[in-house]
Amino acid sequence: xxxxxxxxxxxxxxxxxxxxxxxxxxxxxxxxxxxxxxxxxxxxxxxxxxxxxxxxxxxxxxxxxxxxxxxxxxxxxxxxxxxxxxxxxxxxxxxxxxxxxxxxxxxxxxxxxxxxxxxxxxxxxxxxxxxxxxxxxxxxxxxxxxxxxxxxxxxxxxxxxxxxxxxxxxxxxxxxxxxxxxxxxxxxxxxxxxxxxxxxxxxxxxxxxxxxxxxxxxxxxxxxxxxxxxxxxxxxxxxxxxxxxxxxxxxxxxxxxxxxxxxxxxxxxxxxxxxxxxx
Numbered sequence: 001x002x003x004x005x006x007x008x009x010x011x012x013x014x015x016x017x018x019x020x021x022x023x024x025x026x027x028x029x030x031x032x033x034x035x036x037x038x039x040x041x042x043x044x045x046x047x048x049x050x051x052x053x054x055x056x057x058x059x060x061x062x063x064x065x066x067x068x069x070x071x072x073x074x075x076x077x078x079x080x081x082x083x084x085x086x087x088x089x090x091x092x093x094x095x096x097x098x099x100x101x102x103x104x105x106x107x108x109x110x111x112x113x114x115x116x117x118x119x120x121x122x123x124x125x126x127x128x129x130x131x132x133x134x135x136x137x138x139x140x141x142x143x144x145x146x147x148x149x150x151x152x153x154x155x156x157x158x159x160x161x162x163x164x165x166x167x168x169x170x171x172x173x174x175x176x177x178x179x180x181x182x183x184x185x186x187x188x189x190x191x192x193x194x195x196x197x198x199x200x201x202x203x204x205x206x207x208x209x210x211x212x213x214x215x216x217x218x219x220x221x222x223x224x225x226x227x228x229x230x231x232x233x234x235x236x237x238x239x240x241x242x243x244x245x246x247x248x249x250x251x252x253x254x255x256x257x258x259x260x261x262x263x264x265x266x267x268x269x270x271x272x273x274x275x276x277x278x279x
Contacts (some may be wrong), residue, residue, distance in 0.1 A: 014088035021054035047071025065162030
């Protein structure tokens with residue numbers, strides 16, 4: 001921020017975050033998670049690119065709501081060798097997330113979106129949308145994203161490695177981060193101004209107006225900002241401190257859609273009744 005004026009929101013180090021399942025935690029991944037926590041960013045890391053079992057073992061090393069693991073690697077065409085080579089998937093996934101942000105918004109999940117520039121995965125990933133007995137869905141159940149072949153090659157997986165179900169979804173984590181950061185940055189104008197009723201109203205109303213805009217765009221299901229008199233005591237205000245509370249609820253992505261099919265023999269009676277009435 002102090003050098004470029006920008007804060008990275010997606011961190012990745014293709015070729016440096018993947019470790020064998022039996023190896024200790026990747027030091028690069030751990031370092032990136034620490035940076036992501038300070039920056040309110042997320043980390044896209046590569047799995048071991050070996051077997052399904054290895055991918056699940058590797059997943060068990062982590063527990064951060066800012067980590068998004070992708071396995072296996074991808075196959076891309078190398079123009080120098082005129083052949084397909086294996087490359088880490090994290091760089092392609094990070095690019096997809098950025099593209100999704102620009103086209104639809106940070107509250108949209110990158111899952112079920114086509115990964116451009118690849119010719120396949122390093123190992124075949126079985127996938128049937130309605131079956132939990134496929135590798136893609138088994139990986140997803142254990143918070144490992146993957147890439148499936150259906151109408152192109154698509155990223156498949158919504159979940160971070162968080163142990164807290166409130167922050168299980170990548171899009172929910174990122175939406176909250178963006179809102180927290182935006183509110184803080186937008187209130188720079190108010191700092192160091194003398195207290196007044198108008199100042200407090202302007203801060204509260206500005207935050208609420210921003211939240212209302214996000215609700216209208218579909219980024220939030222609901223949100224509210226308010227002043228808590230119990231926190232904003234005479235002592236606090238005389239010390240130059242003001243507290244405003246706000247709540248938000250980002251929309252979770254539709255991860256499981258269940259259709260329940262039924263047989264109904266009564267339609268035969270409708271058939272006969274229709275024929276009889278037309279006679």
